[in-house]
Amino acid sequence: MAWDFATEPEFQDKLDWMDEFVREEVEPLDLAFPGSGAPFETKNEKTNALIKPLQKIVQEQELWACHMGPELGGRGYGQLKLALMNEILGRSSWAPRVFGCQAPDTGNAEIIAHYGSEAQKKKYLEPLLKSEIVSSYSMTEPQAGSDPKEFKCAAFKSGDEWVIQGEKWYSSNATLAEFLVVMAITDFDVPIHQGASMFLVPTDTPGIEFIRNVGMPGEPIGEGHHGYIHYNDVRVPEENLLGSPGEAFSIAQTRLGGGRVHHAMRTVGQVKHAFDMMCERALSRFTQGSILAKKQSVQNMIADSYIELEQFRLLVLKTAWVIDQGDKDLARTHVAMVKVQTPKVMQDIVGRALHVHGSLGCSNEMPLANMWMQAPIMGIVDGPSEVHRVTIARQVLKSYQPSEGLWPSKHLPPRVQAAKEKFAAILELEVGNL
Numbered sequence: 250m251a252w253d254f255a256t257e258p259e260f261q262d263k264l265d266w267m268d269e270f271v272r273e274e275v276e277p278l279d280l281a282f283p284g285s286g287a288p289f290e291t292k293n294e295k296t297n298a299l300i301k302p303l304q305k306i307v308q309e310q311e312l313w314a315c316h317m318g319p320e321l322g323g324r325g326y327g328q329l330k331l332a333l334m335n336e337i338l339g340r341s342s343w344a345p346r347v348f349g350c351q352a353p354d355t356g357n358a359e360i361i362a363h364y365g366s367e368a369q370k371k372k373y374l375e376p377l378l379k380s381e382i383v384s385s386y387s388m389t390e391p392q393a394g395s396d397p398k399e400f401k402c403a404a405f406k407s408g409d410e411w412v413i414q415g416e417k418w419y420s421s422n423a424t425l426a427e428f429l430v431v432m433a434i435t436d437f438d439v440p441i442h443q444g445a446s447m448f449l450v451p452t453d454t455p456g457i458e459f460i461r462n463v464g465m466p467g468e469p470i471g472e473g474h475h476g477y478i479h480y481n482d483v484r485v486p487e488e489n490l491l492g493s494p495g496e497a498f499s500i501a502q503t504r505l506g507g508g509r510v511h512h513a514m515r516t517v518g519q520v521k522h523a524f525d526m527m528c529e530r531a532l533s534r535f536t537q538g539s540i541l542a543k544k545q546s547v548q549n550m551i552a553d554s555y556i557e558l559e560q561f562r563l564l565v566l567k568t569a570w571v572i573d574q575g576d577k578d579l580a581r582t583h584v585a586m587v588k589v590q591t592p593k594v595m596q597d598i599v600g601r602a603l604h605v606h607g608s609l610g611c612s613n614e615m616p617l618a619n620m621w622m623q624a625p626i627m628g629i630v631d632g633p634s635e636v637h638r639v640t641i642a643r644q645v646l647k648s649y650q651p652s653e654g655l656w657p658s659k660h661l662p663p664r665v666q667a668a669k670e671k672f673a674a675i676l677e678l679e680v681g682n683l
C-alpha cells in the first residue's frame with residue numbers, strides 16, 4: 250500500500266517556480282488594484298495590459314487552466330496537484346485569474362466541458378478558457394440558499410424557447426459576466442432534485458434585471474459583485490439548455506467537489522501567510538521585559554496554530570487524493586469535512602495572528618482583519634457548515650448498525666463474562682496453582 254507524503258521532484262520544481270512568480274509578479278497586483286471585483290474586470294484595459302503578459306508566461310510554463318484536460322488547453326492535473334497549486338494561488342486574489350483558474354469560472358467551465366454541446370463549447374467555453382470573458386453561477390434565491398426545495402425560479406417551454414421567470418441572489422460577478430449559468434425548475438411534478446434544469450443565459454438577454462449588487466463587509470451598500478437578479482420572462486433558445494432537462498443537480502454536484510477543495514487549499518495558503526506574520530511579530534515586538542515569542546501564551550498560540558494548520562493541510566490533501574482515487578462516497582464525506590474545517594481554521598489561526606499584532610492587527614494597515622472576516626464567509630459560501638455536518642454524519646453512519654437488544658454491544662458485564670469463558674481453562678489452572 251502506497252503511503253507517501255512527498256511531491257514528485259518535477260512537479261515540486263513547478264511549484265517552486267509558481268511560488269516565486271506569484272510573490273514577485275502577482276501579489277503586487279493585489280496592492281495596486283484591490284477590490285473584490287478587480288480581477289474579474291475583463292474589459293479593464295489598464296489591468297489587462299498588466300495581466301495578459303503574465304498569463305502568457307503562465308501558459309509558456311504549461312501551468313494555464315490546469316483543471317482542464319489537454320484537449321481544452323489545460324494539463325488535466327488531478328485534484329492533488331491542483332490542491333498544491335491552489336495553496337500558492339491562495340495568497341493573491343489576482344493569482345487564479347493569472348493562472349486561468351478563478352472561481353466560479355473553473356466550475357462553470359468544467360460543467361460546460363462535461364455536459365455542453367459542441368456549439369455551447371464554442372460560444373461559451375472557448376472564450377472562458379482564453380480568459381476573454383468571465384461567467385457567473387446563478388443558483389441560490391433570496392428566500393432560499395441551502396435548501397433547494399424552497400427554490401422557485403422556473404423555466405417554461407414556449408415553442409422552441411425556454412422562458413425563465415424568478416429571482417436569484419448572490420450570483421457572484423454577474424454584472425461583470427458575459428453569461429450566467431442559471432438553475433430553474435422545469436418540472437414541478439417531481440422532486441426538485443429531478444425537476445430542475447440548467448441554462449446558459451447571456452447577460453445581455455432582454456428581461457434580465459440587475460436589482461442591485463450585494464457587497465462584502467467594508468464595501469458600501471449597492472457596491473460589490475454579488476448580483477441580486479430578477480429574471481423577468483427571459484427567453485433563451487432551446488439549445489441554451491445545458492445537459493438534459495432535470496439534470497441540474499447532477500451538474501451542480503460536478504462543479505462543487507473540486508471547487509471546495511480548491512477553496513480550502515487557497516485557505517491553507519492564506520492562513521500560512523497569517524501564521525508567518527504572527528511568527529515574525531512574536532520575534533519582533535518587545536513588551537514587559539521580553540519579546541512576545543518568550544511569553545508562554547504566545548508560544549501556545551504559535552504551537553496550536555502550527556498543529557491545526559498542518560492537520561488541516563493534510564486533510565485537504567488527503568481529500569484531493571481521495572477524489573483522484575475515484576471513490577465518490579468517501580470523497581463526499583471528505584469534501585464535507587474540509588468544508589466544515591475551512592472557516593474554523595481561518596477564524597482560529599488568523600484570529601491569533603491578528604491578536605498578536607494588537608492594535609496594528611485590528612487596523613486597515615495590515616491584511617489580517619480583512620482576512621479574518623473571510624472566516625464566517627467561508628462557513629456560508631457553497632452551503633453552511635451545519636448542512637455539511639449532516640452530510641458527514643449521514644455518510645459515516647452508513648457503516649454502523651444499531652445494537653441488538655437493550656444494551657450497547659460494548660456493555661462491559663457480558664463482555665467480561667464472555668472473556669472469562671474464553672480463557673476459562675487458563676484461569677482455572679491459575680486458581681488451581683495457588
Ligand SMILES: Cc1cc2nc3c(=O)[nH]c(=O)nc-3n(C[C@H](O)[C@H](O)[C@H](O)COP(=O)(O)OP(=O)(O)OC[C@H]3O[C@@H](n4cnc5c(N)ncnc54)[C@H](O)[C@@H]3O)c2cc1C
Binds near residue numbers: 385421631633
Ligand atoms: C461570498 C459568497 C459568494 C456566493 N456566491 C454564490 C454564487 O456565485 N451563486 C449562487 O447561486 N450563490 C452564491 N452564494 C450563496 C450561497 O451558496 C448561500 O449563501 C449558501 O448556500 C447558504 O444559503 P443562505 O445564505 O440562504 O443561508 P440559509 O440557507 O438561510 O442558512 C442560514 C443559516 O441557517 C442555518 N441552517 C441552514 N440549514 C440548516 C440545516 N439543514 N441544519 C441546521 N442549520 C441550518 C445555518 O446556521 C445557516 O448558516 C454565495 C454566498 C457567499 C457568502
